[in-house]
Amino acid sequence: MNMLQLVGAIMVAWVIFSMIASIYNASGVGRDDSDPATGTRSGMRVHTDHLTGIQYLSGPKGGLMMRVDTEGRPILAKEVG
Structure with missing residues (x-):
């Protein structure tokens, strides 16, 4: 060649x-629900504690943060298993 x-x-x-x-x-x-409907992805991953159902976010450079709603309450997964 x-x-x-x-x-x-x-x-x-x-x-x-x-x-x-x-x-x-x-x-x-x-895609997951941390990504906008259009455009680029957020780069974050959603993790779920399967005992409590609480969701956490991790970023591409590390770290873990609990997802909260507009009132500061933890966001729970739809299914806990």
Whole structure:
């Protein structure tokens, strides 16, 4: 394989990867209720204490914070199991 073929193969792979990533992001797969309805994802993950049902948020750089509603009460998961 010469250099031109290698560059072409890399470009084709990059285009295919970009298309798959775009479809994944547009489809909403992996979204949770911490993400806005449109636009980019929040980067946060929702964790649930399965004993109490209380939900927590973690960010990409670490840390854990309890989710609260507008009145400061903990947000509970719909199902506790």
